[in-house]
Amino acid sequence: MPREDLAPPGVARGVARQDRPPERKLEEELVQIRKLAAITSIAAIAFAACTGGGATPSPSAASAAPPASQPAASAPASASAAATACHVGVSWPTFQEERYGLRDEPGLKGAVEKGGGTYTGNDAKLSPETQAANVEALINAGVNVLVVDAQDPQAILPSVQKAVDAGIPVIAYDREIENSKALFMTHDSVEVGRMIADAVTKAAPTGNYAIIKGDKTQTNPLFLSKGFDEVTKPLVDSGAIKIVAEENIDGWKPETAQTTMEQILTANNDNIQAVLSQNDGMATGVTAALGGNPGGKVKIGGQDADKAALNRVALGTQVVSVWKDATELGQKAGEAALELCKNPDISKVTGAVASKTTGGLDSFSLLLKPVPISKDNLQTILDAKWLTKDELCKDVPAGTVSVCG
Numbered sequence: 001m002p003r004e005d006l007a008p009p010g011v012a013r014g015v016a017r018q019d020r021p022p023e024r025k026l027e028e029e030l031v032q033i034r035k036l037a038a039i040t041s042i043a044a045i046a047f048a049a050c051t052g053g054g055a056t057p058s059p060s061a062a063s064a065a066p067p068a069s070q071p072a073a074s075a076p077a078s079a080s081a082a083a084t085a086c087h088v089g090v091s092w093p094t095f096q097e098e099r100y101g102l103r104d105e106p107g108l109k110g111a112v113e114k115g116g117g118t119y120t121g122n123d124a125k126l127s128p129e130t131q132a133a134n135v136e137a138l139i140n141a142g143v144n145v146l147v148v149d150a151q152d153p154q155a156i157l158p159s160v161q162k163a164v165d166a167g168i169p170v171i172a173y174d175r176e177i178e179n180s181k182a183l184f185m186t187h188d189s190v191e192v193g194r195m196i197a198d199a200v201t202k203a204a205p206t207g208n209y210a211i212i213k214g215d216k217t218q219t220n221p222l223f224l225s226k227g228f229d230e231v232t233k234p235l236v237d238s239g240a241i242k243i244v245a246e247e248n249i250d251g252w253k254p255e256t257a258q259t260t261m262e263q264i265l266t267a268n269n270d271n272i273q274a275v276l277s278q279n280d281g282m283a284t285g286v287t288a289a290l291g292g293n294p295g296g297k298v299k300i301g302g303q304d305a306d307k308a309a310l311n312r313v314a315l316g317t318q319v320v321s322v323w324k325d326a327t328e329l330g331q332k333a334g335e336a337a338l339e340l341c342k343n344p345d346i347s348k349v350t351g352a353v354a355s356k357t358t359g360g361l362d363s364f365s366l367l368l369k370p371v372p373i374s375k376d377n378l379q380t381i382l383d384a385k386w387l388t389k390d391e392l393c394k395d396v397p398a399g400t401v402s403v404c405g
Contacts, residue, residue: 057122086117086145086341088334089138090173093151094126097252097281098306099326100149104174107330108147108337115338126251128155135159139166145337148182149173152217169340173333176219178357183346184365185333187324189220193227193278195372196301199320200274201231201241204299207273208244210264212257212286214278216248219358224278224303232276244268249282257285265289274299280309280321293317305373307387313375314396314404323371323381332368378403 090108095101109119120141124131131151138146139162146163150156153175163170164181172182211228214221235241245264249256257277265272275298277283283302287293293300296316302309303322312318336349346352346364355365373381382389382403393404 057120086112086115086338087141087143088112088117088119088145088147088337088341089141089143090119090121090147091124091131091134091138091149092121093124093131093149093175095123096126097304099304103326104149104330107327108334109330111331111334112337115335117334117338117341124151126151128152131156132159135163139163139168143168145169145171145340147171147173147333147337148177150175150177150218153177153219154217167344169337169344169346171333171336171340174220174329176357178359178361180357180361180363181346182363183336183340183349183352184355184357184363185329185336186220186365186367187329187370188367189223190227190230192303192322192324192370193224193229194231195227195322195370196224196276196278196303196320197228197231199372199374200276200299200301201235203319204241204274205235206240207242208268208271209241210261210272210275211243211246212260212275212277212282213246213248214252214282215250221248221278222358228276241274244272252279252281254281254285254288257282258288259285261286261289272298275301277302280304280306283312283318283321284308287312287317303370305381305386307391310373310378310381310387310392311394311396313373314378314392314401316375316400320372320374323373323386325368325371325384329368332366336366375401 090105092100092105105121109121112119120138120143122134122137124134128151132155135146135148135156136159146160146168148156148160148170150172157178160170160177160179160182164179170177170179170182172179172184174186176184176186209232211225213225232241232243236243245267247260247264249260261275275283275286277286277300280302281304283300284306286300290298294317296319300318301320302318303324304326305321305323309318309321313321332351339349340346347354349364349366351366352364353366355363357363371380378392378401381387382392389404393401396404398405
């Protein structure tokens with residue numbers, strides 16, 4: 001089977017097969033996260049005062065954000081006193097993924113500024129060390145609310161603890177942070193996993209499955225895997241499907257996903273009928289490993305509604321992309337930040353519900369509902385103006401998809 005040359009040379013080959021039952025493997029991963037969270041939380045309290053460094057501004061903030069050592073500029077005089085005092089700092093993990101610069105940041109920034117607040121964002125460039133420095137810079141800038149989309153949810157704990165100790169409310173954006181004072185805001189990732197697995201198993205009810213998971217240092221892959229398992233376990237138990245490979249991808253990188261998928265194909269003589277990918281970026285790598293997956297022979301599912309993935313759905317080379325409206329998530333986080341400026345109690349944020357973190361801490365979360373996008377409901381994504389018809393329907397043969405004509 002042809003391969004597209006997306007992966008860098010020199011990456012090690014040889015994928016180890018996962019033989020443990022998925023539910024046992026998931027529980028072992030949860031135990032390890034809980035242990036690590038407990039250890040790191042202690043370290044966070046002990047060493048919170050030791051972090052430091054300069055910030056890397058986000059694309060939209062690079063020209064407008066005040067220096068980290070300077071206070072933020074005041075909001076317009078017409079804003080209310082409460083809004084004027086609302087300076088929201090956001091630490092993003094990367095802008096290499098389409099969604100952050102195109103969806104999440106504009107939604108969050110727009111909501112804050114619409115409410116009369118001030119926004120400052122920065123970019124960790126996939127580096128936990130840079131993100132720690134960026135959070136330090138936001139704290140030093142005097143932000144009233146800190147929003148963190150953690151590149152490494154364990155490594156960022158000391159920085160988050162420092163903000164908590166300074167009385168700054170914290171929102172854990174899209175990735176859980178093991179701190180009881182952080183409001184976790186995301187889409188329902190377990191439901192996302194169910195939706196991906198449901199669509200793919202309906203398209204491929206029998207055969208060999210590969211599972212491509214996100215970064216093992218984060219908890220989102222565990223939530224997504226739980227959703228996968230709820231759908232696939234009865235099929236595995238009955239012998240209808242067999243999971244022949246299950247691999248985590250460092251940094252959720254598409255090129256690493258491609259290399260890993262190539263190894264899986266080699267190990268299984270190209271005998272793979274379906275792939276459950278935990279996001280669309282990695283699904284892009286999987287598709288490249290399959291030479292574009294002509295005819296949609298291998299049934300692939302992902303999430304995030306990336307433009308390229310939605311085009312693959314229209315082409316028939318990807319079965320589903322679960323749409324988590326990142327603009328809506330950004331807007332909700334911006335609105336929550338404005339509320340926290342007035343009342344720092346995370347339990348009082350509109351829509352927040354009592355919950356437990358993966359590590360077992362009592363906290364609060366706010367979950368939004370995802371929507372699976374398949375060939376049958378592509379009009380939904382067009383109606384939302386998520387992408388243009390030309391972007392969705394690129395290279396789609398006439399008459400094969402109703403919305404494309």
